[in-house]
Amino acid sequence: MPQTLLKAYRDNAQTPIEEALCLPFDVYHDETIHQLEIQQIFQNDWVFACAADKLKSPGDYFAFDLAGEQVVLLRSKSNDLLALSNICRHRGTPLLDLGFGQLQKNIVCPYHAWTYADNGELLGVPFEGNCKLAKEQHSLPHFQLHEWRGLLFVNLSSQAQSFAHKVAKIDPFLEKFELERFQHSYQTTTEHWQSNWKLAVENAIESYHLFKVHKETLEKVTPTKSAYYVAGDAHSSLSGGEMKGAQSTLSKWFSGSNDEAYNQYLLVFLPPSFIAIISYEGFDWIHILPQGNQQCSVTPGGLSKSPAKNFKSAEFQFSDAFMLEDKVLCERLQRGMLSTKSQGGKLVDMEKIIVDFHQYLGHKLFDTSVSDYCETQKAAIFLK
Ligand code: FES
Ligand SMILES: [Fe+2]
Numbered sequence: 001m002p003q004t005l006l007k008a009y010r011d012n013a014q015t016p017i018e019e020a021l022c023l024p025f026d027v028y029h030d031e032t033i034h035q036l037e038i039q040q041i042f043q044n045d046w047v048f049a050c051a052a053d054k055l056k057s058p059g060d061y062f063a064f065d066l067a068g069e070q071v072v073l074l075r076s077k078s079n080d081l082l083a084l085s086n087i088c089r090h091r092g093t094p095l096l097d098l099g100f101g102q103l104q105k106n107i108v109c110p111y112h113a114w115t116y117a118d119n120g121e122l123l124g125v126p127f128e129g130n131c132k133l134a135k136e137q138h139s140l141p142h143f144q145l146h147e148w149r150g151l152l153f154v155n156l157s158s159q160a161q162s163f164a165h166k167v168a169k170i171d172p173f174l175e176k177f178e179l180e181r182f183q184h185s186y187q188t189t190t191e192h193w194q195s196n197w198k199l200a201v202e203n204a205i206e207s208y209h210l211f212k213v214h215k216e217t218l219e220k221v222t223p224t225k226s227a228y229y230v231a232g233d234a235h236s237s238l239s240g241g242e243m244k245g246a247q248s249t250l251s252k253w254f255s256g257s258n259d260e261a262y263n264q265y266l267l268v269f270l271p272p273s274f275i276a277i278i279s280y281e282g283f284d285w286i287h288i289l290p291q292g293n294q295q296c297s298v299t300p301g302g303l304s305k306s307p308a309k310n311f312k313s314a315e316f317q318f319s320d321a322f323m324l325e326d327k328v329l330c331e332r333l334q335r336g337m338l339s340t341k342s343q344g345g346k347l348v349d350m351e352k353i354i355v356d357f358h359q360y361l362g363h364k365l366f367d368t369s370v371s372d373y374c375e376t377q378k379a380a381i382f383l384k
């Protein structure tokens with residue numbers, strides 16, 4: 001256990017913005033730290049899975065790798081939405097294939113065909129022989145599941161804190177956008193970046209880099225100079241900014257409103273790994289999960305007003321372009337994290353949201369104290 005590294009991580013992760021420095025570079029590749037984060041964070045907090053809209057019909061499922069744990073969300077025949085372990089209770093084979101699918105009847109293991117009902121109960125064991133096994137002791141474990149604004153979150157811990165606690169402060173900021181207008185989900189291909197998950201999260205939440213990394217893409221729509229912190233603390237954070245051409249003249253005319261919020265975007269960060277951008281026109285997100293200590297998965301998705309999204313549209317070409325810019329930068333940064341002769345410096349005001357994230361990490365990993373909830377004058381734009 002690298003005690004000096006743990007101490008440096010703990011110390012850095014609890015400083016307020018005025019004194020905040022980057023985290024020690026080693027926490028972006030050290031294996032012990034990585035394992036600690038998996039246990040204390042990903043196995044112990046609410047983690048995004050997918051949009052609820054994807055699991056509407058009995059048999060619909062979504063199987064995914066939650067930081068090494070195989071999980072499946074499933075709509076049962078009795079119309080219950082469940083989160084189950086996707087691991088066979090015989091010898092541990094992952095059951096349903098990763099991604100979205102439709103379960104025809106029961107869950108059948110691809111190895112020796114142990115068969116489970118869609119509520120996780122073990123129904124049958126082929127060639128059971130004389131070694132009688134207690135079927136009721138071989139059900140698939142259930143996990144906690146929560147739906148929030150059309151999104152599904154899972155918690156692997158049986159002692160999970162309530163989800164409501166996590167979003168209590170930010171919920172009122174979302175009302176103006178009337179998110180119930182966005183009923184149709186889309187999810188594009190998961191990408192794999194050669195960077196620690198925390199680098200990808202920090203990059204996704206701060207707007208400081210837009211003018212440099214995204215000069216020809218995002219900066220033209222959401223300029224760095226008009227980005228600002230809105231509100232937050234270690235549990236959740238909001239930032240915002242001007243969104244050029246956010247609301248078309250036509251939709252402004254129809255909505256009969258020129259509310260200032262509709263010309264802004266609101267970035268919602270629910271740590272550890274869910275980052276959404278909400279505007280009058282849409283609700284889009286990326287979800288980041290660790291895959292080992294120096295790789296992560298990045299899955300974009302969203303909810304839109306119309307059913308069919310055209311993945312070849314200019315809108316998707318635009319997001320592909322800026323995502324590639326982020327990937328290149330994060331992978332470049334990961335190489336910097338291997339330095340043993342250099343160290344990180346001061347975070348600037350525009351990186352306050354990163355400080356919230358670091359305090360979240362400190363709180364989850366070391367039970368450190370966190371700064372009070374902070375709301376800036378910009379909050380008034382979004383509150384009704
Ligand atoms: S591992 Fe699943 S049936 Fe053997
Ligand atoms: Fe970026």
